[in-house]
């Protein structure tokens with residue numbers, strides 16, 4: 001019996017399908033999305049190769065400076081994870097190469113240099129942002145080099161390739177998940193694959209010529225984050241946040257959530273003052289936690305196992321997982337809503353564009369293009385939170401300062417923005433820009449699912465038809481203030497409306 005369990009074939013895409021080179025020095029894992037050492041199918045696949053070929057593992061985790069929106073905030077979060085990996089890997093006797101690019105183009109050629117001595121290169125699948133392009137470039141380079149390249153999907157509970165196409169509605173996708181997911185539970189990743197005695201190696205595995213040409217980050221540098229980050233050509237105006245990146249922090253947050261908040265999730269999640277959501281999206285986005293691990297933790301706490309699943313798929317949120325009302329609600333977000341976006345991004349590339357919004361919604365919004373707007377703002381005014389809407393400004397301020405907005409307020413933040421642009425397409429682009437610039441969990445399939453939802457994606461037409469929104473579902477901050485417990489939140493984040501009377505937008509558009 002091999003020590004490393006095989007990774008389900010459906011998760012492995014042989015992007016360069018040549019045989020592994022048995023004469024290579026090591027198996028290279030190029031870690032770019034599933035930035036974790038446990039519950040990671042890609043790492044497990046690389047270790048399975050190590051075991052089969054009798055070779056050591058080299059984990060190469062790079063961080064570029066030139067991706068859109070690179071800033072202190074995101075760099076800090078990722079590098080905190082890298083520092084943790086460096087010490088775990090060193091103590092466990094594995095070769096780990098953390099590469100923080102120092103100047104634009106500084107990492108050019110590095111993957112190729114490492115791949116020259118590799119038996120096989122294993123990379124991460126992530127279907128959004130710049131990663132699919134980077135992967136395509138790597139595949140063409142590795143194909144020329146004649147090195148096998150496998151891209152492995154550790155994105156979610158349902159393998160990306162299990163869905164036949166993108167889904168237009170969450171309820172359709174939920175039904176599909178209910179039908180398909182149970183067959184994939186057996187393929188869960190190993191929690192701690194590095195403990196199996198496979199793949200250990202010494203640093204001199206990596207040719208000195210590579211080490212001399214490219215400067216990998218030292219433990220001291222990773223530990224002195226301020227100095228390392230200050231010297232990089234990235235946006236220093238977007239500062240770090242109080243929370244820390246990395247697997248340890250993500251796992252601790254997950255455990256706290258499950259122990260202390262999960263039981264109230266279904267009833268209180270929407271109320272900002274109650275703060276019962278998990279807050280895990282940032283760690284999920286950077287791959288610091290996996291949804292498999294989260295499911296295992298929820299299962300442990302609620303005494304759940306797959307035998308409790310409803311016998312037949314029915315497409316409803318309730319009564320399928322049968323863990324508890326709260327856990328069922330949480331798992332529906334984690335699986336149905338999160339993976340809906342991953343499936344979409346896997347199958348199409350329209351997700352970041354206006355053309356990805358359904359035709360009925362674009363049409364109704366176009367029909368209302370000439371409706372009078374309560375105010376028009378520039379993207380810069382929005383960025384600074386200078387609107388007449390107190391709730392919107394507060395949400396924007398929270399996003400700017402902490403990198404997150406609570407889910408319900410995020411919906412209102414999105415919907416309200418639609419009022420302030422003559423062309424809804426400009427509102428769509430402004431939201432993606434602000435979200436990607438500030439949100440730790442931005443630049444993710446979830447970003448596009450949800451910003452699309454603001455404009456009618458995954459939704460139906462609603463009546464009565466309204467000004468500006470037409471048949472697109474309508475929400476206002478005025479109603480939100482009435483409905484939700486949010487006084488504490490508002491007093492923490494609000495400066496009051498910046499100009500004219502408080503709530504101009506609210507009173508014009510309230511139900």
Ligand SMILES: Cc1cc2nc3c(=O)[nH]c(=O)nc-3n(C[C@H](O)[C@H](O)[C@H](O)COP(=O)(O)OP(=O)(O)OC[C@H]3O[C@@H](n4cnc5c(N)ncnc54)[C@H](O)[C@@H]3O)c2cc1C
Nearest residue numbers: 277278279280281333334337338407411414442446447450
């Ligand atoms: C305009 C707008 C923009 C958004 N942009 C993003 C984004 O860039 N990245 C992002 O991860 N989420 C985004 N969301 C979805 C949602 O707001 C966040 O996933 C959620 O608030 C994260 O907080 P949490 O981890 O505490 O969620 P919890 O309520 O604890 O849920 C657990 C997990 O389920 C998933 N999830 C929850 N709600 C949703 C949802 N509506 N859609 C998809 N997955 C969901 C997330 O992975 C989340 O971490 C956006 C929503 C809106 C309305």
